[in-house]
Amino acid sequence: DTEVTQTPKHLVMGMTNKKSLKCEQHMGHRAMYWYKQKAKKPPELMFVYSYEKLSINESVPSRFSPECPNSSLLNLHLHALQPEDSALYLCASRLRQGSGELFFGEGSRLTVL
């Protein structure tokens, strides 16, 4: 079983909806990541939080808004998404940015209608 927990596992939303994806880890990791993955492609980095501060934003559109309320939690707020945003959204954590292995959650499969 993965030690990174993501909810919901599946999400269907319209282009005008507002929803959030949630991620939680209790391994004491201080780096947390959001990745987007399309079929037959590798994960594509979106955001990195290091010690609860946003460290990397890979020029992600503002309709995706990350939040790190504390060292165990990571959210991704979604608003006014487009159908091409449909993908598997993966949360991951690491001991520290640049150190150690990356542990993934099972992902949230998002469909935008």
Next chain:
Amino acid sequence: RKEVEQDPGPFNVPEGATVAFNCTYSNSASQSFFWYRQDCRKEPKLLMSVYSSGNEDGRFTAQLNRASQYISLLIRDSKLSDSATYLCVVNYAGNNRKLIWGLGTSLAVNP
């Protein structure tokens, strides 16, 4: 040139075969290296970290060649359950210490 390159395959091998994957990286400042395995519609899972001295875990052996800037993964006695995509990941010292992912190599082990 891509920062991390892998042969996408697919590799189709019979059960019991030995198969090897290579991955090349362009930045000599790379610090650490990993092989991840991803099953269809699942999350990537760490298969092995790759150390300078090489490392082995059962049927899996990983090697690092810093001079030629490549890492390899050898799978011996392939099982049907080894069918998956194998992703090479490189951690750079610079560049915000980002992880750079290869496109993955698809392996199908056939009965």
